[in-house]
Amino acid sequence: MDLTGVVSDIYMCKWDQGILEGMERAGMNTVMYKRYKDDVNVILEEEKESETVTDGEVMDRVKLIANGVDENLKVTTDCGDNYESKRVPVLDLEVWIGRNERNETKVLYSHYTKPVASRATIH
Numbered sequence: 001m002d003l004t005g006v007v008s009d010i011y012m013c014k015w016d017q018g019i020l021e022g023m024e025r026a027g028m029n030t031v032m033y034k035r036y037k038d039d040v041n042v043i044l045e046e047e048k049e050s051e052t053v054t055d056g057e058v059m060d061r062v063k064l065i066a067n068g069v070d071e072n073l074k075v076t077t078d079c080g081d082n083y084e085s086k087r088v089p090v091l092d093l094e095v096w097i098g099r100n101e102r103n104e105t106k107v108l109y110s111h112y113t114k115p116v117a118s119r120a121t122i123h
Contacts, residue, residue, distance in 0.1 A: 012038075018069035019062075026065060028058075032107075040066075040075075041090065043097070043107065055079040089114070 016035055023030055029045035042062065047053055059077040066075040080086040080096060087094035087110075094112035099105055 009037075015069055015073065016040075019066050022065035022069065023062065026061060028062070054081050056081040087112075 012035065016033070019040075020030060020033060023044070030042060031045050032041070032043040034041045044058060044062075047058070056079055059079045063075055063077045067073070078088055080088050083089075085094070085096075087096040089112050092112055093109045095107055095109045097105065098108045100108065
């Protein structure tokens, strides 16, 4: 039913508010937060005081906060630390923070194909 999607979107807006407030209470500065249905992409400002904290450890903290918003919703996380290239796959892209040709810090991207994707095309 169409109503199911609308109701879940409304509910997830409240969930978004809960996770954003939780990250703020934890001292995380959110630079970008985007959600499409059940996929959330987040960019956090780098923690200046601790050079030893990995992206994976930060995402573990985010996961703990997100799982505390609603006991019925459990999240999984991903980050560049999980990949040799340090780039995170998002649909058919891989994304990372880097510098562009003008030496500006930006979210950069390139095409990505999952290793299990078929190379054959269907006519």
